[in-house]
Amino acid sequence: MPSILIRVATNNDVPALTDLIERSVRELQAGWYSPEQIEAAVHSVFGVDTQLIADRTYYVAEMDEEMAGCGGWSQRGTLCGASHFGHFRNDVLLDPARDPARIRAFFTHPGFARRGVGSALLKHCEKAARQAGFKTLEMAATLPGVPLYAAHGYQVLDCFEVPLPGGLSISVKRMAKKIMVPDQVPD
Template sequence: MRVRNATTDDVEAVRAVHAESIAELGREGYDERQVAAWAEGCESAEYTPAIEADAGVFVVAEDGGDVVAFGTVRFEPPKEHAAAVDGEVTGVYVHPSVARTGVGSAVLAELERRASEQGTRTLGLAASLNAVPFYEAHRYERVRECAHEFSSRESAGVTGTVVEMKKKL
């Protein structure tokens, strides 16, 4: 397994990992309606701009040539967070077949390393309920719980709870 920069050639593999991760692992924190609304957002998600952005990093983990995880970090503070942070982990998603094998930890470590290299001192994130134990295991602290509307036009109005978290690097 290796972690590398994502390219635009990875878009469809990232979309598949994203959707499958939500569909399987999201059930650990949300009901069927919430998971469906969350996963629907992957169909229309625009991954290319995030991959090409200069304001952050988008990495993938591949195993045997297959993308099995991805993660993103932005080097700017999120406006909607209560905690004062310098950057934001905007997502770490792993294919269910590699969940709890260290792949997500490798992706997160790479994001944190690169954020630190850019001068980021504190990272924030909004963790799905199923991901909170993962981030706590990596020394992220809970800040508050927030309502989140899952992003899809078809399921507008479906909300769930996420946990704002932060970590000093």
């Protein structure tokens, strides 16, 4: 199996990330959400969050020298949504001593699905958040992502609807995981 290289995303990656995200949503979320929900989500909530790129906490996973996926973590209050999706924007910095870091915007290119891309990105993000002093992670997981996160120890806290244009919405699950016990020291 080819190795997965993870690197920090840059602004130069935005066009390719946008294409990857749209393709991932349209192909890998089919069957979980209606075609109308998918199209509304592609044009609103799903997309690149440039704040994550600016914070250097958004990553590109490459396999065979191709962009295979993307995802990141955040030390800011925004739980989900692209830069242009103002509904959940909260760019306040979180306090690692009391707040959970956020797992954000994971997407896999359909050609690389079920090859370990999401798991590699998740482990990378967990390690980076732990090194930044965070003890807990939280996310808004789309329904097709829930099995991946559950397999890595995330627990469902609740379910809520993310509003979309046209009066539509998509269901997501807020999930969390402890990544550091109180007496651990970040490496």
